[in-house]
Amino acid sequence: MYTVRYTNAMDxxxxxxxxxxxxxxxxxxxxVGVQEICDAAGITKPTLYHYFGSKRGLLEAILEQSFNTLKxxxxxxxxxxxxxxxxxxTIAETYFSFASEFPVFYRLQLALWFAPQESEGFKAVIIxxxxxxxxIMNVFLNAVPQHGNMRGRHQDYALTFLGMLNTYIGLGLNGLTPLDVELARQAVRQFQYGIYS
Amino acid sequence: MYTVRYTNAMDxxxxxxxxxxxxxxxxxxxxVGVQEICDAAGITKPTLYHYFGSKRGLLEAILEQSFNTLKxxxxxxxxxxxxxxxxxxTIAETYFSFASEFPVFYRLQLALWFAPQESEGFKAVIIxxxxxxxxIMNVFLNAVPQHGNMRGRHQDYALTFLGMLNTYIGLGLNGLTPLDVELARQAVRQFQYGIYS
DNA sequence: CAATGTGTATACCGTTCGGTATACTAACGC
DNA sequence: GCGTTAGTATACCGAACGGTATACACATTG
Incomplete structure (x- = not known):
């Protein structure tokens, strides 16, 4: 009785x-309503609020947990x-393998990233x-000495590089392409031609 | 009295x-709740439901109206x-100028496009x-005779091209870059290196 | 001048929303 | 054993949700 109870509580x-x-x-x-989450988890609302304080707090806990792995x-x-x-x-491969490993989370993260700027979700994910x-910006910043023509544009490059990766990941999550090393190589090659030309 | 009344009704x-x-x-x-929309528009709920039947119908009317212009x-x-x-x-310039002209709509469209696949918004926008x-796929398909190495990949190209345009538009809507002809040129150049190499 | 149909408002429907006050259970430290 | 604390459930809060039944105002048509 003791162990069963305790295990359930921990879970x-x-x-x-x-x-x-x-x-x-x-x-x-x-x-999605709070009640629905409680039903799916087999608990009641006070339990949820005991752990996370609010619906927003629950979302932030989800993001924090999964983003830590990515970080x-x-x-x-x-x-x-x-x-x-x-x-x-290396960065592209890291993103692709992470998205493949946690597709449900990455889908949520993508949706929140493109959500309206005043929405709860966007505010939670932007942090x-x-x-x-x-x-990524630092990568380009550190590369400036070797590639002088990039000076002053490191921010644009970081944003478009990440945007391109997310485009591919979006396709991958919908089963349109496998998120493998080969795709990462192709994506990076495509991106660099834009930079160096 | 007649004209005023009529004008208001039409509006x-x-x-x-x-x-x-x-x-x-x-x-x-x-x-966003229906009541809130009614308050903003200075009307009451029955009026809204008279015109659009449901909240979902209202969303579809919004999308249909704006997408027609793009189409x-x-x-x-x-x-x-x-x-x-x-x-x-030409396609890139068309997208950029459309997004510049209707930034509020394009932001909504982007958000819905990346929304969860089971959400109301996604289902409405995918149509x-x-x-x-x-x-866009047809463009690549028609270009196959001139560019034989593209055969069988026209769908991938259409999706990544559109994804790239949306990445740039996302940056543009946040004021990080002007969505002008020059940016369109740069985007297209970057994309093509990935194709032809 | 009646009949009609469109547009609009008042008032309301049942349901669900996010969130909580209270109390009980059980494991833990003393 | 005994108080403390964490975890959980019952029952409930006021507000807002999407949606509607009814009635009324009014320009249009016969």
Whole structure:
């Protein structure tokens, strides 16, 4: 009796996170009610509010958890080693494998990223998303000495590079293309011609 | 009295469309209530339901109206003349100028396009969006005789081309870059290197 | 001048919204 | 054992949700 009870209790927080992520990703943050999440997780509202305080807090917990994984992987991938093509390739592969591994989360993240700027979802995701821009922007900034013609445009490059990766990931998540190393190579090659020409 | 009354009546439908577009674009379809739209338009709910039948019907009317403009412009822009670079350039310019002219609508359209596949918004926009893919896909299909190495990949090209345009438009709508002819030229150039290499 | 049909408002429907006050259960530290 | 604390459920809050039944105002048509 003791162990069963305890195990269930420990799982509740995780179960809520998991079910909420599924529902938000499938139908959207605003369209999913708190009660529905509770039903899916097999708990009641006070339990949810005990752990997350609010619906917004629950969304932020979901984002924080999954983005941490991405953050860790990106930090080592975006470590500029003096070879820009290699670094971009590594970053692209990191994104593709992450999106393949957590497709439900990545779908949610993409939806929130393009959501209206005044929406709850956008405001929650932009905080977690800033580090991606800064990280990629630094890659281009550090590459300026080798590629002088990029000076002053590192921000544009970071944004379009990330935008292109997300375009491919969007296609991949809809089953239109496999998010493999070969696709990463192709994407990076396409991007670089735009830069260097 | 007669004319005033009549003019107001004629305007109500348009006012509802206009205010709903603004609200949906700013805060998202699900986050905006029908009552709020009515308040903004200065009418009451029965009036709205008289014209559009449902909240979903209102959204579809908004999309239909604005997409028609895009459809007309794209039809002439995507008329393949045997010169692929030129056609792509024309399409890019058409998209950029349309997005510049109707930024509020384009923001909504982008948000709905990336919304969860089971959401009301996505289902409403995908109907209107299909023609864009087909139109651009046909451009690549018609260009196959001149560019044999593209055979069998026209669908991928259409999707990534449109994805790239939307990436740039997203940046433009946030004021990070002007959506002018020069940017269109740069985007098309970057895209083609990926194709031809 | 009646009949009609369009457009609009008042008032309301049942349901669900996000969120909470209260109390009970059970494991933990003393 | 005994208080404390975390976790959970019952039951409920006021507000807002999408949508509608009814009635009325009015220009149009016979």
């Amino acid at each position: 509740n927080r995780g179960t809520i996170l998991e079910q909420a992520l599924n529902l938000f990703s499938e139908r959207g943050y605003d369209a 860790i992987r990106l930090t080592s991938a975006a470590d500029y080693c003096g070879d820009l093509p290699l670094t971009l390739q 977690q998303n800033r580090f991606q821009h800064e990280m | 109500n439908r348009g006012t509802i469309l206009e205010q709903a577009l603004n609200l949906f674009s700013e805060r998202g379809y699900d986050a 007309i412009r794209l039809t002439s822009a995507a008329d393949y003349c045997g010169d692929l670079p030129l056609t792509l350039q 209107q969006n299909r023609f864009q893919h087909e139109m």
